[in-house]
Amino acid sequence: MSSTRKGLLLACWIAAVAVLGWVVDRSLVVGTDLRLFMPSPRTAQEKLLLEEIGEGPASRLLLLAISGPDPQAVAGTSIALAAALRRSPEFRWVANGQGDVESIPERLLAYRYLLSPTLDAARFDAPFLRLQFEDRLRDLSSPAAGILEPWLPRDPTLELLRLAESWQPARQPGLLFDVWFDAAGRQALLVAETRAAGFDPQGQRAAADALQQAFERARTAPDLTLEASGPGAFSVLMKERIQAEARQIGGLATVGMVLLLLVAYRSVPVLVLGALPLASAGLAGLAAVSAAFGTVHGITLAFGFTLIGVAQDYPMHLFSHQHRGVDPAENARALWPTLATGVASTCVAYLAFLFSGVRGLAQLSVFTVVGLAVAGLTTRYLLPPLVPARVHDAAESEWLGRLWDRIAALPRPLWLGVVVGVVCIGVLWLSPRPVWQDELGGLTPVPRHLIERDSALRHELGAPDVRYLLVIEGDDAQDVLARATALDARLAELVASGSLAAYDHAARYLPTREAQRRRQAALPDGPTLRQALQAALQSTPFRPGVFDPFLEDVERARHLPPLGPEDLVGTPLEARVGGLLLQRDGHWTGLVTLTGLSDPAALERLVAASSGVTMLDLKAASEGLVAHQRQRILWCLLASAVLLTFVVFAALRDGSRVRRVLAPMALTTLVVLGLLHACGVSLNLFHLIALVLAAGLGLDYALFFERAADDPAEQRRTLHAVLVCSLSTLMVFALLAISSLPVLRSIGTTVAAGVVGNFVLALLLTRPRRTTDRGD
């Protein structure tokens, strides 16, 4: 090919990659919902679990702590911050301990007699009112007089205060300067619910920014600090840490890769050409996922690029086998059967994930299959015309020759392979420790000290536990509220016996319509109440007519339509009730959140005795879900293995050759699994994906070693190719293995161990028999 046409082809290729890159960059929507990597829920409980995990009130809760040397400044900042967050569109509600009598809108004030349980046990008759007035007289000469006096004419029974108190969390931190403080009195505590779901790092990032801005404006002293904890804060933190560290490692790996390729091929053009198939593969994969699914999950993106890292090896085989006197096109044609077998079998293996029922894995499958196919085809058809015919010939290397001779002299310890395999299976089979990690937390690992800090804050704030929930199913909102109310007596018993510290459900804020009507019916009519009031006020120093506003409010309350969930829009109760009373496809679900549950068995007995109520153990349910997910992935892996064997068999058509190609890969997988388990690592999704990658790499090594012909020069070239491939991969994943983040570390160690195992075992078990015979 003439150099002009070469230049044109290169320019066209680079232009195509650039255009594809631009299109992908414009159209790509990166999703971050972790549930994409969960299997579709089978039961109503799992469905609820997934909703709870991603969007439930617990996942949206941010626990905030403001600290500083002067408690009064801290409290002032807490008040200003809460006010600012209440105005912010990023937050649904904020609580900092301030009594919110003032925040109840005027139209709900008269509802106090319908919402408060006072009338369930009492009547507004003369004796009751008399006792109330005596108490109010004492209030008036107590230090609280100034607070209560303005409300008394309208609310002599202090119903509003009782209501505001009952809406406070059942167990709340102590107050200092009117706001919640920790037990030591150093930190003001707040709880805020974000509008964005917990696992929506973009939404959470916006909330975190809004929070920081509000804090900067609200701070009353320069030496105050704000701390935020909770699933949302963690997802932002972890996303940023993973990105930062991945970027750092990516930078180091690129430098190392460039150096390695320069040393291996001593050519700058080769360096540039080597990057083109991989770039094309990545962009084509992204475009395919984007077209097929609309969005690409962040994890798909990260893993996808890890997985198609295999594609970096394809051009290297071409370069390493290139030498003087051979046309690059001819070279590519000669390598193609081996390369194509590797590409096809890996692609077929990944295809199995398309049917895993896990959307994230299906995305991953499309991404890698398209990416690897593009990388293989460009290496075969676009790259050869561009490869300089005169490159450094690996066969001329003296030391490679000596190395090959020494390798050839190595024994072929087939028995050792069998022993190692049996030992590894034994380790996995007989170990008492669980092989798998079933915690959902394993997918977004948060540093331990942050988790400890979170549970400390949760404890101080009396925030609900994240593990157990009661779930109430009902036909409509009223049905659910009635069932929740019916639980009250038994739950109160549990609280009294110390099995439970506190609980919360929607009916605590919004009684059933029936209960409201009952209380309404218990309110006396105008003349009756006036009479009772007069009798009660006799011989008290209250001025006549002082309580006329009370009479008016009661009269208004008698004719109000009872409140339903839809009437709460725009009130402080909306968010509280909304989080605990959910409507889904015409079906209503109520949640009972629990704080400080020490006796789950007692709760289970309570649930068994109630109808329409189930206990949801989020930990057990999520572990079940993860186990279910893993099972599907394992089935997929098995299917991939079968398909892969089939493809290799179809390509090689010889039982003993197939065995020699597949043995190192299978054995390496067993050895890595055994090693990880022996080192105390519990396996999760990331290990599995890393193992699949390692297996794909091993297959390529074995295929090329198996192909190595009788010609010593060709043998050296193959050794060179596999050495460059495995060294570059080992370098990248060894860098990941020393990462501080568990996710990156688990991928790094697994793949690095897999590369070493595959390389060594491919050398020992796959190299052509004839060479060995000659060496003997």
Place this chain on the structure above:
Amino acid sequence: MLVAVATHAADLDTDTLLPRLARPAPDTTTFVEVRYSALLSEPLVASGSLEHRQDGALVRRVTAPYRETTTLIGENVLVEREGSKPRRFSLDRAPELRGMLASFGALIKGDRALLDRYFAMTASGSDGAWTIELVPRDPKLAHRLAKIRVDGEDDRARCFTMTEPDGDGSVMAVGVRDRTDLPASLERGTLQEWCADGNPR
């Protein structure tokens, strides 16, 4: 100029008066408090004791006509009454209470800085019958409390009179045991005169 100097000389100076009033903790004194409210046709009277504890807390104990204990520790107020749930709130929500605490507490502790933080002070009268007037500096406090007047003689305070902007208020006479120690009429003017009258009882 001469007049000003003369007035100054005749008036009592808060700097000389305040140290005289300081009492070392623990210290307990009895009180009778009369509360006036627009809601009421006649004032409420409560009597009991005020204790200044070693740990800095102030305890207001009502013993008649009912029993109630209010404990002020730092910024927190705890009201415990026989037969009802304890009530907690902070001084920020009860500015008049902060006034009482600041004036009474600071006076018996001799804490000039605390007084200056919340009030502008003026003193008048003589050793035998003096008056200190405290006007809140903070608008939030002034919204709920117009002024505090402390009447006394020699080294002891006699009455703390709190006036709210709407005309409500209270008079707390200290060092007296019960209602019978006060004048027969609890009409505001009468009681104020009684407070201002420096005659030793």
